[in-house]
Amino acid sequence: MNAREMAAMAARGIVTVKPDVPMISVGLGTCGIGNGADVLFDALVDAASGGKVLVKKAGCFGFCAEEPLLMLYRPGNPILLFGDVKASKAGKFVDAACDEKVYNKLAKTARAKISNWDFRTSAFDFGQGFPEIPEWNEMPFFKGQEKLVLRDCGLIDPENLEEYVAVGGYGALAKVLGGMSPEEGIAEVTNARLRGRGGAGFPTGIKWKMMRQNVAPAKYVICNADEGDPGAYMNRNEIESDPHMLIEGMVLGAYAMGAATGIVYVRAEYPLAVERLRKAIADAYAAGFLGERIMGSNFSFSLEIVSGAGAFVCGEETALIASVEGKAGRPLPRPPFPAQKGYLGMPTNINNVETWCNVPVIIARGASYFTDIGTEKSPGTKVFSLVGKVKNTGLVELPLGTPLADIVYGMGEGAGAHKHIKAVQTGGPSGGCIPASKFDVHVDYESLASLGAIMGSGGMVVMDQDNCMVDVAKYFVSFTSAESCGKCAPCREGLSQMLRILTAISRGEGGAEDLVELDRLARVIKDSSLCGLGQTSANPVLTTLEYFRDEYESHILEKRCDAGTCESLFEALCENSCPLHMNIPGYLALLEDGRIEDAFELTLRDNPLPGSMGRICHFHCQMRCRRETLDEPVAQGEIHRYLADTMYKMGREKDVWARLVKEKKPATGRTVAIIGAGPAGLAASFYLSRLGHDVTVFDSKAKAGGILRYGIPGYRLPKDILDKEIELWKKLGVKFVFNTTVGKDVKFDAIRSQYDALIVAVGAQADKRLGVPGEDLPGVHPGYEWLEAFSLGKAKKPGRRALVIGGGNVAIDAARTLFRQDCEVTVAYRRSKADMPANAIELAGAEDEGIRIEFMLQPLEILGEGGKVKAVRFRVMRAGGIDPSGRPKPVETDRIVDIPCDDVYISVGERVESAFLASEGIPALKDGRIAADALSGRAVGNVWAIGDAVTGPATAAEAMGLGKRTAKAVDEELMQRDVFGTLFRDFGHSMDLPPEPLKTQMCRSKQVPPEERRGNFQEISMGYSGEQALVEAARCLRCDIRANARSPWR
Amino acid sequence: MDIQSVTSASAMLDRKPGGVKGAGSSAALAKPGALLMALEEAQRACEFSYLSEETLRAIAASTGEPLSRVYSVATFYSFFNLTPQGKNTIVVCRGTACHTRGSLALLREAAARLGMPEFREDEEPSFTTDDKLFTVRTVACFGQCALAPVVSINGTIFSRITTSKLCTLLDGLKKGARR
């Protein structure tokens, strides 16, 4: 091959890279094929047959979540990028390629365009046009990416050498062989400060130089394409999409180091990569880029493929060499280093795929081109496989030093509004878990290492609240312990000991001393293992211990796995997600067996307000219901409402109540005071009185119920239901002291010293202010305060036009209450509908009632006239990038609107009013929340705190859950006993798996039609009929029927 | 192991790997990864894709490698099976991405549906049904992580699998296998 032949080859390649005829290319990597790209490709070929449309295979462009990806090119125009293309659309695309009109219409659905492309070794202008379509790197997923290694991926046909040459491929090789000495080549790589892309980031130049200096009869270069990190796949894609880039990099390296033979060690699980690489090697031989006297020079180099057989330890250099030699892959102590004594005892250089792939760019463009990208210490880019719980998964390549938050929320676009991202795991089994609080870290070798993680080969697995960090540690340790080659004791024995401890913890059998032991073992393994696999294998444990210690503690002390991963710690996911841990499968089974009274009793023991909560709960249970993967979740809450309503209607609750009263534990002689008769205080007092304590509840209002009575309107929760349920407390002997504000009417200190234990359950009811001018005008009402006044009959008659600001449940409650007062109601919210925190069903109800809801409005000023509100001025916002709440951040536009109104109701969140406690020595956080122990709820001495006062605004069920848990802790503290479990009863419900779960969708209860709702507060939902309840119960998949299902409370 | 696969395995050892010009060494095993490749080839050629004792002996004999070394290699790498595999193979990915997206539940479901509810991956690498129709195995990663969780059935990869999708696939497979 000489310069002229190369130019001719390039010219042939251009015909298919930037053709004169229309072209459609499909990304045919493993991920594309797994998503139907091969079917699409065949359909396109069929549709295009006979015509003059070029249908071409390409590699993967990286946006794997949107596969199959299709690129449509009409000469003179930009390349248009389409995602998620179905094979049925093939004809349409072929038509569009031929026909301008169809093309222009189809272009509207393009995700992005590519007007020009820098292949780094050459650049192409494809065409201009379609100003309304974003450039590829303006889409969130690609924004901030810099494709240096992935320079050709997705744009050229990986099986076509001519295309590779057309975009400048093998140009670096020609340059080197045309007059660069090996030393100059090494100098370029050294000056580029390229670092190994497979792990710890050792400087490649130094490694090459060491190798160069060794004189030996034979020298070898090896490419490590074993990609053992489960969850990372960039090397697979690099080979599949652009195999020649790897070959060229290896030839350049071999020339610089003086090696005549190269080996690519690929894992067997990557058949497509092997196939494409095989073809590329054969083509390179045929064209003279490999073999004897490459490109007419004196340099000869041969390259072979060895396929690995699945052993993580083979990522370690010495183990890999053993494996290539045909032995079991066990590492050897170093020195001697492979550069001195490697494959067959000869000097050997091993680099990761991606390291090799950087070399042609460095040689072609020079070291300084490379060092201009990335950071001082870590120049260049790194490809990451962004996977796990993020919206956009795929391969991202970015300059080193990019903040992690940009990757997770920017390119990945978060995990959606309803899940919160907890951590990112980088570096696989050798890496660590980085908590969300540290996402401002800049991704480079040193910064990741300082957090206890590593960059590794570039795996990035995002985890959300449903992933348990103890389980993650256990997962990695079980992986490395199975993969340990067994040669050295610290790794072999240490890992299996760690696994034993982690398994015990995940089964609820761990003890507090286990954490100390784990930490000690981890450090020993880290310091004394033979090879890199062992030394780094403790990282997942060390980082989770450091950043997620609370999760370990809750597994050990509470025997709970909040994420719902460690199966031995719960009965079913619904039960685990319910803050009260109701035995949901249990009461569903009892209902199905016609045992209504037992079913009711079971719910009551778990949740003392089954009728009320069945109406207004946030239904945490539904969010993890496995039935949802089939159709819709089971309406667990509707069913316990039905049970309660039925029992109350028949008056049969009396018997159950009598049982609870009768089995009260003998009086303990201990006194407990609770401040606040809201959901949290009610739950705590219910359990504490059953445990035999003398309980007194103080509340500033005239009746018990807190937000259930004074915040939630009657059309959602009729007060007679609440009254009915609260009768039970009186039967149990709980004393209420109403109309008494602690800190005003009675001294906090007096109560504290008078009672053995004091539980603060004051809630979070102080409305937050907007902080805009005009907020103090008459006619401006804090939302919650107004709802409360309204329920007490103290609210003034509202003006006709009501404007509610906010998007939570309080805002919607206020709006719907105002609607019932015959107001014309508008709700204004600063984000979009999908991002509203209000319950979806409330929002839908409000819309049914004709309440106007305006989105993307940020209040600027409340305008007055004649000393009264006249309108509110808003700035119109638009959705920006994803913020850490998982929702698009509202960003300002320059549009302003005024919404005229007579009254404004501000419900933009509530906060805890705890100023009076601070002076009593109760620790509080900056935002007013009381600082209490996360497990027991203890604040200080004999003072405990529960509910919104601790968590900030949360759901009623969450508040009750804390009340329940703290009741247990208080009893244990006062009595030094563990009897909480005896408050529950086993009803021996059926444990037979339903043969086929019922196929029906979720049953809907009957509703009062919207037009009949004005002017009254009649309850909207009439609840299930008996028949509906039975059908709904039969939809349950009975996830609790497992050998290891149990709940620590029962 | 049948004669054919023994010969193909030893033929493999004489051949330059990958149809590519070799390093020019004469000893068969001096070729990189030759033993691994011979074992891989032999396993692929076997109807029940495993390496029986006879196969290992045959490979040792034809390569002149001590049997102990052949055995050591065959047991070291997860790719090799030492017991007969079923006609249909279901491979559930247990890589990190798939694990975080619930692949353990899929593995359980597959095991339960094929009649082995007590299968535990930490104790056994795989199981095969008595009628030799199905084998359920795990893999460290398919490199298909962006579309997790991933399951492969007889070599075809299925992405973003849910329990219900898996059940449908398995039911179809069972019907087909019984016929």
Ligand code: FES
């Ligand atoms: S983790 Fe399952 S395919 Fe990679």
